[in-house]
Amino acid sequence: MAASTFDQQTKVEKLQTYLRRFYRWISRPQVILSLIMLVVMFYMVIIPLYRMIVTTITVSDSDLRVLKDANIGDITWYHWLRMLTSKIAVIMTYEPLLHSLTISLGATVLALAIGGLMAWLVVRTDVPGKGIINTLATVPYIMPSWTIAMAWKVLFKNAKSGGTPGLLEFITNQPTPDWLAYGPFPIIVSSALHYYTFFFLFVAAALLSIDSSLEEAGELSGAGRWRIMRKITFPLVVPAIASGFIMTFSKTMGTFGGPNVLGVPVQYYTLSTMLRSNTGIGNYGDGFVLAIVLILFAMVTVMINQRLVGTRKSYETIGGRGFMAQKMKLRNFKGLFTGIMVVFQFIIAVLPLTLLIWSTFMLRTGDYSLNNFTLAHWIGKGDISINSGEPGVLLNPRIYMGAWNSIKLSLFTAFFTAFFGVILGYAIVKGRGTRLSKLVEQLAFIPYVIPGIAFGAVYISMFTKPVGPIPALYGTFALLVVVSVAKHIPYSSRSGVSAMLQVSKELEEAAAIAGASPWQRFKRIIFPLTSTGFVSGFLMTFITTMRELSLIILLVTPTTAVLASMTMRYIENGNEQQANAVIIVLIVLVLIGNFIISRFKGGSLKKGLGM
Amino acid sequence: METTITVKNLTKKFGTVVAVNNVSVTVEPGTFLTLLGPSGCGKTTLLRCISGLEDPDEGEIYIGDKLVYSHVKGISLAPGKRDLGLVFQNYALWPHMNVYKNLAFALEIQKLSKDEMNRRIKESLAEVQMTGYEDRYPREMSGGQQQRIALARMLAYRPHVFLMDEPLSNLDARLRMDMRTELKRLHHVSGATTVYVTHDQVEAMTMSTNIAIMKEGVIQQMDTPDRVYHFPATLFVADFIGNPKVNLMPGWVSGKDTVDIGKFNVPVSTLNQTGDVVVGIRPEDISISAKQEDDGVEFTAYSVLPSGAETTIIARKGDTELTVREMGVSKIKMDQKIWLKFHKEDINLYDKASGNLVNG
């Protein structure tokens, strides 16, 4: 046994040693995978963000009209000054910002109240009909987020701002007040009715995971019910509430559909709709300033929230399975609460869909009587007076193309997201404790705090020209896939990590001892043991992508349009019934997808949601 | 074939925790070596370093004449290339495979023929008395049965070195007893070099040919069970091994071959040691008498604890409390005066400052 201390080695031997150590490090599967994912995320998140920032301080050809002496590519603060300090800054930036914050906060608080109350009723009381409530909580995952907004419009719009009356005005013959028809109030309520479900799921899971002996211990020590709630139960659900808060707040900050349907007609702009109207006319510099403002506000909120709750706990939902908690008896109030729940279910699920379907059978908007009945929006041959001459939805080749695009986009996105989930889960879990693993996990978190529409905006500036080995993607279908996959990275990483944590590390080690290569270990041990989790993840991604609007609205072109973006275009063209019919088609497709995918391997939407 | 395991100056750190600290061990061919020590002393880490599941920070490891790890040379063979088997504490049977597939996994990787594979699986199941369980899934078996299958899985691919990490700690007391017998026979029959980790000293004493006692990442003593018991190299080892515990009495050397404990003297071969020392004597090495004897020291029986085959007597004199063990049922009554005799040749003497054995 020759050279056994380092000093005795020759230079060549030392070099050999370093090479061997490096080779060993790099050939660990978790290291290779981490490095690959770092590169991927660098391309998908970091470079686009960087490019967007650069665009806001670079002179573009459209800026030359205003900046006469400048050359294309020069550095300029013009866009920032214009959007933040000039006379139009109030209209362009500060008002929309205020509106966005109002809506996000309002919707989040209302959603918390609804979701928290429902969770408590379901987990902690003997209220009947829990099965239905649980199923209902998945409804917002199936309906596009602006479904309720569209239904709201059918019900409450007024002739003054909307051109034709809504159902309420039609029946009562009284003009619906403006505050009820358009603007912040309807946007807040319709968003809250959609996003309450995050709070419901998270809080219910947290309440389920609380060991009731903690509360019983409190009771034995003589504390009153309210005191126990405040001192024991509440602190334990705070992290769940915080996760719901981050999720809802950042979603509503970046949401486009609701504000576009209920805000824009009365010039009530939010950052997202203002961003769209800027980029829509090619004013990228200004638009990106708004996107950056949006991102900063969303990030600051998340940071404050996490500071308050402590560490990153709030990012993780609380798993844990049922300790049997004592159920509170509602006694006389049972009827009342059941009534509230039934009404609520009616309001969020049955009523909107009924209204939308009803409207699709109306020839002219605003006339809800039977003699206005038509099938033209579904199977019309195309009449120049209806829907700008487009045939009915079921006969319209554009709709079929949009539906096919939606399905393709969702399948590709779900596939790559599940694939990244496996890689990220493995890389992060096997590398636990190393800096590399931490870096990957943190980088994967970034898209989570970037609001949807801003994330889409980030991609406008990216890929207009080739970047490294990636060709120019702007206007292509591939870009939609890239942006959807990138936005899903936090979810892939989270579901990948939790699936991977289910497999104790000894199972893989035992295979390693038996001589299995990393690939054999993955194929024969890890994958079979985690696949159920990935099917549920696949389903979740499929469904969310199917009805995603904010993320892609800035990136679609007529040939790459998906159903979600088509509803917006139709509504902007004033073809309300056609838009509503497309939403119905979209929901039906989601349901079919859900049905088919959940046949495999016992994955299910409820499982994907951790129910 | 018999294989030597050589570990040289091995160190493994987790952040600031030094789990294994500059350990050197040679495991001779056919040895059943047990790593014994309190929880957290680095036993598992050392075993995992040998298996290749953990990469050490310093040192070298040879298995047979194959260099499997060397820090300075930058070499570290994958676990599967080290020709060893490992039984995990939680068995780590693959839950989605039945017994047959669990056993076949490694054999398929070795590309054995179907016939050979079936023969080996049959054989190894027979060896652990689990013939006929081929189609069972892990969750359909009891803990003890899973344990046997985990063993069979290792036996099936015939590694030259067996590694086991507390394989019996999840079993109940009765099963553990049975499995000790089986494991010892298994080693006897196969003759494979075995490294076994446990924190249970009875397990270590009953099964091993050699015991290495660890504390804070360092091997305190490596020797046969007999020598570890009768000549513990340090105070830590003396205190750790034996139940009831060894009697340790601080004192000082007061004359040639005499140690002054305070109220009485103990005869010891002091071998030129001077100053503060600790005297160690096993409970069964003290003889007890109800009658006054010439060289006996007077104590009082503070408590008498019969347990059938033997009786433990707690004797007191001033501050000094000694545990004495008498075979069978003792006639001593509580609070009775007793006379204890210490046998010079059974007494170990430790340097108080270093804790090392002086007269070993």
Ligand SMILES: Nc1ncnc2c1ncn2[C@@H]1O[C@H](COP(=O)(O)OP(=O)(O)O)[C@@H](O)[C@H]1O
């Ligand atoms: N993967 C790890 N990460 C950090 N510390 C560890 C890890 N594994 C073991 N340790 C630490 O190393 C020390 C030795 O652990 P271990 O070898 O498991 O002890 P034993 O098996 O003797 O109980 C302990 O202090 C333990 O906390």
Ligand SMILES: [Mg+2]
């Ligand atoms: Mg251990």
